[in-house]
Amino acid sequence: MDEKTSVNLLSKHGIKPTSNRILVVKALAKEERPLSLSELEKQLWSVDKSGIFRALMLFRDHHLVHTIEDGEGGMRYELCFSHGAEEDDDDLHVHFYCEKCHKIYCLHDTPIPTVSLPNGFTRTGCNYVIKGICEECNKELR
Secondary structure, eight states: HHHHHHHHHHHHHHHHHHHHHHHHHHHHHOOOOOOEEEHHHHTTTTOOOHHHHHHHHHHTTTEEEEEOOOOSOOOEEEEEEOOOGGGGGGTTEEEEEETTOEEEEEEETTTOOOOOOTTTTTOOOOOOOEEEHHHHHHHHHH
C-alpha cells in the first residue's frame, strides 16, 4: 500500500494521518495475516512500542483494525477495510491459529457460523479462531 492510499484509508476512518500512523497502516497492509505488537515492533524499528500501541488502539476505536485473540492469550491486529460499526462489518471472517508455528491465517472463504443470542443481549464483537496445525507444518510432520 502506498502512502496516498494509506492517507486515504486513515481519513475515511476519521483518523488524522501522522507519519507513525501511516507507517503502521503500511506495515499491516503488507502482511496477509494478523500481526502482534511485537511483530510490528520488529518491522517498525523507528517507531517506539508505545507509539505503535497508541496507533493500534486508535485504529481499533475507529474500526480500522480488527483485534484477534491469537490462541495463546495475546492480541493480533489486521486492517479492516469496511467503514461502519462492527455489526455492519463486512470484513469479519474466520481465523486459523497454528499450534506449531504460532501463525494466524485468515480464512476468508470459510462460512461464519450463525449464533443466536438470547433476548436482551447485544453483540459488540466476535472472535472466530480455529486451532490446529497449518498446511506447511503438516508437511513437515510427514
